[in-house]
Amino acid sequence: DTGVSQDPRHKITKRGQNVTFRCDPISEHNRLYWYRQTLGQGPEFLTYFQNEAQLEKSRLLSDRFSAERPKGSFSTLEIQRTEQGDSAMYLCASSFIANYGYTFGSGTRLTVV
Amino acid sequence: QQPVQSPQAVILREGEDAVINCSSSKALYSVHWYRQKHGEAPVFLMILLKGGEQKGHDKISASFNEKKQQSSLYLTASQLSYSGTYFCGIGTNNNAGNMLTFGGGTRLMVKP
Numbered sequence: 001d002t003g004v005s006q007d008p009r010h011k012i013t014k015r016g017q018n019v020t021f022r023c024d025p026i027s028e029h030n031r032l033y034w035y036r037q038t039l040g041q042g043p044e045f046l047t048y049f050q051n052e053a054q055l056e057k058s059r060l061l062s063d064r065f066s067a068e069r070p071k072g073s074f075s076t077l078e079i080q081r082t083e084q085g086d087s088a089m090y091l092c093a094s095s096f097i098a099n100y101g102y103t104f105g106s107g108t109r110l111t112v113v
Numbered sequence: 114q115q116p117v118q119s120p121q122a123v124i125l126r127e128g129e130d131a132v133i134n135c136s137s138s139k140a141l142y143s144v145h146w147y148r149q150k151h152g153e154a155p156v157f158l159m160i161l162l163k164g165g166e167q168k169g170h171d172k173i174s175a176s177f178n179e180k181k182q183q184s185s186l187y188l189t190a191s192q193l194s195y196s197g198t199y200f201c202g203i204g205t206n207n208n209a210g211n212m213l214t215f216g217g218g219t220r221l222m223v224k225p
Contacts (some may be wrong), residue, residue: 104157105154
């Protein structure tokens with residue numbers, strides 16, 4: 001059990017560029033979550049997968065955001081046409097079953113300049 | 114809707130106790146508690162489920178009041194390692210705990 005891995009740890013991009021983040025969950029966990037956290041705030045839900053199926057997506061998430069989890073293993077989160085308001089820490093978490101604690105990754109810090 | 118945590122910040126001396134509250138405007142199905150240290154990922158502390166019992170381990174415990182739609186985290190005989198920001202995350206009945214809505218956090222500082 002190596003924990004939840006996220007890559008990259010930091011990403012600086014120019015406004016309007018596309019970015020993609022990767023998350024490798026704990027292998028036994030079938031649930032994978034993406035959250036976004038800004039300074040001084042709690043994590044904000046973005047989307048959730050059970051195996052390869054994307055079961056929920058936040059209404060706050062614009063069409064510029066998309067996430068995939070092919071084959072129910074790793075997941076990617078893509079942001080198209082980035083805006084300065086997208087600057088945040090993007091956290092991935094996984095859990096074994098429903099109503100089980102989350103294991104969070106260390107996050108990807110995105111800065112849009 | 115985001116749960117409300119109180120207090121927003123608290124400073125303790127080592128060995129003192131603290132209570133952190135988490136209140137929801139919606140009926141609760143589950144409550145998670147996490148601690149996050151500066152620059153690190155949130156770390157899971159415990160989960161409480163609707164109809165479940167009060168949980169605890171070591172000197173940290175929590176309660177779930179379904180009627181009041183709130184949960185409280187109890188930190189007793191605090192240690193320096195307890196410093197960090199505590200978040201509650203709630204699962205409401207309409208999502209059966211599939212995703213969590215987190216509160217704004219309570220910043221706890223334990224001084225020697």
